[in-house]
Amino acid sequence: MPDSATMLTNAPPLARFVLRADAETTIKAGAVYGLDLPLTINQGASKGERGKPGARVALKLGPDEFWLIVPEAEGAGVRALLDTALAGCVCALVDVSHRQVGFVLSGPDAATLLSSGCPLDFDLRAFPLGMATRSVFDKIEFMVWRMAQDVFRIEVARSFGPYFEAMIAEARHDLV
Amino acid sequence: MSRFRTGAGGRIDRARGINFTFDGRLYTGLQGDTLASALLANGVHLVGRSFKYHRPRGILASGAEEPNALVTVMRDAGRTTPNLRATQVEIYEGLAAKSQNRWPSLEFDLGAVNALASPLLASGFYYKTFMGPRFLGSNKAWAKLYEPLIRRAAGLGRAPEAPDPDRYARRYAHCEVLVVGAGEAGLRAALDASADPHCRVILCDEQAEMGGWQLNAGSDDLVEMLETLGARPNVRLLARTQAFGVYAQGAVALAQRLTDHLAAPSPETPRERLWQVRAGEIVLATGAIERPLVFPGNDRPGVMLAGAVETFANRYGIRPGERAVVATTCNSAYGAAFALKQAGVDLAAIIDLRDKPDPALAANALKAGIPVHTASVIVGTEGHKRVRSVRLGKVEPCGIVKSTDSIACDLVAMSGGWVPSVHLFSQSRGKLAWNGETGVYSPGKDAPGQKTRSVGLCSGEFPADMRGFHNGALPTPDEKGAAKAFVDFQNDVTARDIRLAAREGFHSVEHVKRYTTTGMATDQGKTSNMNALGILSGALEKPVPDIGLTTFRQPYTPVTFGIFAGANRAGLFDPVRKTPAHAGADALGGVFEDVGLWKRAHHFPRKGETMHAAVNRECRAVREAVGLFDASTLGKIELVGPDAAEFLDRVYVNSFAKLGIGRCRYAVLTNEAGYVIDDGVVARLAQDRFHITTTTGGAGRVFAMFEDYLQAEWPELRAWQTSITEQFATFAIQGPKAREVLAPLVEGIAMENEAFPHMAMREGRVAGIPARVFRMSFTGEAGYEVNVPAGEGARLWPVLLDAVDKAGGAVYGTEAMHVLRAEKGYIIVGQETDGTMTPDDVGLGWAIGKGKRDFVGKRGMMRTDLIAPGRKQLVGLETLDDKTVLEEGAQITDTPTPAPGSAALGHVTSSYWSEALHRPIALAVVAGGRGRMGETLHVPMPGGAIPVRVVSPVFHDPEGARLHA
The missing domain is CATH 3.30.70.1520 (Heterotetrameric sarcosine oxidase)
Incomplete structure (x- = not known):
């Protein structure tokens, strides 16, 4: 990888x-x-x-x-x-404290990894700092909030947490 | 250097030889070669057998439009790709490719006997021949006998059977401008668009190198353009990337090949990447495809498109033959002639259909020593696995063709003119416009929501040298001749086939396409479309635009299954949802079943126990002591607001206005038609706050329905719903000892029967964890459902398990739950209901709030057919022998041997062995069932009808005393 x-x-x-x-x-x-x-x-x-x-x-x-x-x-x-x-x-x-689990995705490839499953445009003009929205990531719903250019906070339903982690891990293979 | 290579020039690296095999024979090509160019460089023209007649076939084209040279490339058992176009396969050291559709070998193919039977294999042959015999029943013979035989005999490569070990990646991308095709027009469009640094540009091209036709020339311009684009941060250059589908509103799918050209790709690296692009504007620069000429024997190896010949000579340094004939209707083929001459190929003739070819070109040809035959055509070819000679025909002014000389040659470069590649524009649903001057359809108006721009040749604007054309078959002296003039090389369709279809009454181009198979399948008529239309136009004596055009379908070229699957396979095929107590249930040996995306424990077998024994034991535990059940997957909604009760009154059939705080009610949800679609329990937490449960499978659907009604139908209601399905872990403690087990763990709730009665709800603490405790039952026993924050579920589970164990109880799974509820006649939505059952049908008429002015489904339920007598109603069934467990789904009739074709009275919806009653029980829906109590009916089965007695669906504790204990 x-x-x-x-x-x-x-x-x-x-x-x-x-x-x-x-x-x-x-x-x-x-x-x-x-x-x-x-x-x-x-x-x-x-x-x-x-x-x-x-x-x-x-x-x-x-x-x-x-x-x-x-x-x-x-x-x-x-x-x-x-x-x-x-x-x-x-x-x-x-x-809804226990309904969701939270993640932080941070680093230079954060937007690229999100683009492996989320159809939104993560260009700063389309998805500026401070923007937060629900969307889909592959087969699950998620909430993504841009804290900084390379820092996203993400919330998914509790039972979808392992799937989200595994899909991000899989997407790392594509950082070529 | 091979005698089939030129001395210099081209874009191959002459210093870097690459070894590869084709059909097991070792060859050497050069870095930069495609499999097609490398084979030609080794003098190999025969590369495949045709689809239907197994005719020897060679390389026709030099790019994606290649219909003949389909090969299988093998890395290992799982990494085997059939049906690749040799013109697109880049060679690498050790590449192993083989030809397809031949047996035992390419050189000697037994399937070629088909050619002898070819008069029988005309269009519609399959439809006409494989119809019987009738006594086998309709289509039996086709499915069992003919189709498997035909599939083995004809067809393309074989799909690999081993699993594909490669990874496939996927990315969404957004840009202001997507340019498809990096030929001159595409490069210029990308340069123009990307001059604005705010304009994101993606430029993709299916070839390894960008440049398109420019690569034949090796211009400095190209280097400069690519350097400029490469230096711009707003440009993304994607080589080896096929734009294969255009969809609604600027969505374009691109398939990028990442490792197919590498000798030893890393298993970590994805093989391909799917780009799902959303483009503000789609610039199509997909160029043009050359039309083959349709003359008898035009499919012999060695007969190639003129543009392809020129490309092989100039770009790959190939001498594709020793002695060539150029046949054309278009000036551009003269370029091929000169390129061949340059490459040292002997030019035997230029055969031009036109009376007066371009005088300057003709003069140049003559100057170069090439004889030019005007008003001439090829009327036949000789040779078997390679063309050996062509027969020249002179077209007289009256239109009659006279066969004249035979010209020896081993290469024919042909051109019937050019056709803009409008596939992607057509996929975008844009309207194609007929241009009689160039004999082509070119892009017209965009479809609504699409913004496309066709630039360069794909726009249909051709330079003068590319305008000559001929649509349809060339004139021939022998209209009924046995020699085949191919239109669609990939699907083996001849000019005669199309004329035959027209004679047989197929006048619509859509019908002709399907009857003859021309333009179908992976090829999508890239080289055949216009010629087929031309022939049909002649046969029907109608102008081409009056015939219509078939739709070009995605994908433009075949796409791997892997790229569509992406990461979604094996463990990542779907999300796997596990409850907070999953690990605990797993440790107990729970056997899980899939319910939607959830894993639910079905039963908990102890050592040596069968499923039935385990389920019976679990049922006994609940009836005799206490059972613990993980109900966390149930859908849950918290509804809050001053109008929450009013909202519930409107969506559910029940009344909630008077539901007391701390009380629960069983709730039935119907759709507008009055049919049961979900059920659950509604608890009132406060005047304006409700906790609602739904079925596991219905959770999403119910939430969406509520949201629709809240937003769209009753925006005036002040109530808001929040999904709390995953906020809570839910555990059911059911059985006569339920209170005894739970009470010691509870703080803040008076647990006495009178203080906390059936269908009440309290908030307190269980094992120190804040909890919402419901007293309710889906088993018929007194029981509780404890909801705690999901994060605490894993902690509470062992505490409850321990308490249940100590009371002589057991954990139970979904199967025991199903049996226990069936003993009580409690329905399961989707099992007792099938989308056509009203609450009254399933015995839930009592739940309907009688005083309510309106609710969803009220009017539906009043339709005459929903209140008519004789509707199917929920009943219980007992088998008369007291031991047969009925099959769920079995039909129910009033006689043991119903007349064939007579309707059933109903069917069995649930059927189990009841451990509590020591007999089989079943629920069923039966016409007028509630009026048939005590009647004997029959369940016809293959082994004979089983007599059953109609009884009440409540088998266990009909008075309900145990619930209130």
Whole structure:
């Protein structure tokens, strides 16, 4: 297999929530969450270092759909804060911490490896920094979020994790 | 140097000899040779036998359009590729190739006796001959006798039987401009487009070297253009890459050959790479293909296309013969004549169909000492495995052809003019336009959603020297002559075959194509299309554009199966979904079955136990003590919002408005037609929050249906669904000792029967893990389903297993689950239902919310045929002998020997040995079944009809007392 500096690593344990909310509720949520939720669709926002205390991620993946991702230990606290702040608002907050597993694909061949299974255009003009979207990777659905030119965060359903890892390993053979 | 090589020139490396074998004989070629050029350099013209008549065939063309020279290249048992065009195979040290469709050898082929029977093998021969005998039944003889024989006798190479050990890669790519073909026009288009650094350009070409016809000249321009393109970061150059299919909205599939040209490729490196390109604009620069001339005996080895001859001479330094004749209707073939002369080949004649060939060219020819015969054609050839001579015919002004001299030659370079290669444009669904002046179809209007541009020769704009043409067969003195004039070399179709088809009433070009097989299969009529149309036009006395044109199909050239499979084979064929407790179940010796993509434990045999013994033991454990079951694969949805209950009222047949918090309800889902499509349990977590389960297989479908209704039908409802299938690991603890097992592990939930009744739901902790606990049952016993976060599933499983073990229980699999639910008459969607069963049909009429104004399926269920008497209804069946287990799917009739053709009353949907009842049980759907209780019906089987008694589908604990214990 060709040598490549591109690495696929597993995310640390995380708490994840799906929030469905209108713009007004979104602002309220952002205030207690400690990170403004993105206003534009297919945008990700983050602060802190993943898995470390205080880290926050907010991805807007649908017109009213957000994924909120925090360190596992802070999940219950964040949930309680949001429940309180959003009481009385028309919205939905669901815990999906264990539904998914996360990866980071980073290195010079990251986009090429993604292109082995994902039909999206990973050119920076088409898929700029901060963009996050659901798509397909070969036979599974996945979520891909560009943190930097060569750094992508990926989430797949828990049972699809091994398949995704194996397909990326297979695609490495094509880095010739 | 071989006498078939020129002294200098060309793009081969004369210092680097390469050894290869063809049909086991060792030959030497040069670096840069294709298999075709290397064979010609060794004087080998006979390279294959034809498809139907096993006629000796040689190399006709020099590129992808080659119809004859199909070979098998063998590396090892799994790395064997049949039907490769020798003109595209690059030779490497040690290459082993063999010819096809011959036995015992290419030189002496017994199949050639077909040629003697050839008057019988005319078009439609198979359809006309292999029809009987009738007493065998329709088509029996064809399938069992004729087809296997014909397939062995005729056809192409053999597919390898060993598994293909190679890897195949795949990439998606995006560009503003994709240029297909790196000849002069393609290179210029790529240069123009890529001048803008923001414009991503992909340039692909099927040959090893880019340049197309330019490679025949060796121009400095070419080097410079390729250097410029190579230096631009926005350009991707893909050589050895065939654009084989154009699909909707600028999608183009490219097959790149990565290792086929290497003597010792690394097993780690993919053999081929599939590029799935999305292009803003597709620039087609695919050039033109030369038309063969259709004259009797035009398929003898040594008869080649003039352009190919010129290419072999100039690019590969080949002298393809000693003494050549050029037959043409087009100026361009004079180039071949001069190239041959240059290469030291003796030119016997130029035979030009036209009265007045280009005077300057004719003068040049005469100056070079080449006799030019005008208004002349070839009317026949002699020779067996190589052309030996041609017979010249003079076309009189009245059209009659007079046979004149015989001209000795071992090479015929022919040209019937040129045809733009419009295959890819046609695949893009663009409209082809007829151009009477050049006698070709050329690209016209783009299909909607496509942006293509044809540049260079494939646009149909030809320079003057390429415009002469003749469509159809050349005039001959002998219309009924026995000699064959081939139109489609690959499919062995002659001019006579096409005329015969027209006479027999096949007037549509689509019918003629299928009847004669012209233009079919892998060749897709590359060299034959226009000539076939020309002949048909003559036979029908209709102009060519009135006949129509068949569709060019993908792929342009054959593509390996491997490239389509890519990584999706063996362990990566599909994702394999495993539950959090999978490893635990595996360690217990669980036997798994596939349910969708999931692996589910079917049963857990103990040492020496058969499947039936294991299932019976598992069933006993649940009925007598307690059983543990992994139900994690069930689909789960969390529905939240003030209108969540209203949404559920509208999609399910049941009512949910009054469902109390902490209560569950069995729910039936129908489609708009009123047929059952899924079922599950809905639990109310809070006023505005529900936990819904679906079937394992229906999870995705139900989620999609809900989303469709939420987004498209009822956008006013304030409710949102989230899939939580994989958020939870779900374990069922079922049996009289279920509470005894679970209670000690539970915190925060009052477990007493009254505090936590059947069809209730509580949140608390199990073994310290936050859990949603449902009291419900799919077994008929009191039981619970424990949902914990999936990441904790592997930790909880052994805890539950241990507790169940200590209570004398057992783990059970899906088969025991099926038996247990059947004993209770619980349906499985897809087993008791088949997409045509209403809730009432399967005994679930009680679930329908009577007071509801509307719900999905309500109106469907009221259709007259869905409420008519006599519908099939779910019943139980008991075999009268108390021991026969019926076959699932078996038909049910009211007499033991129903009259042939009479309809069945219904069929068996589920059938098992019931360990609890010590007898076989079955569920079935039977016309008017609920009105037939106690009746004896029959299940006709090959060994005789089995009498059965119609009973209630609830075999076990009909009062349901055990559920509430």
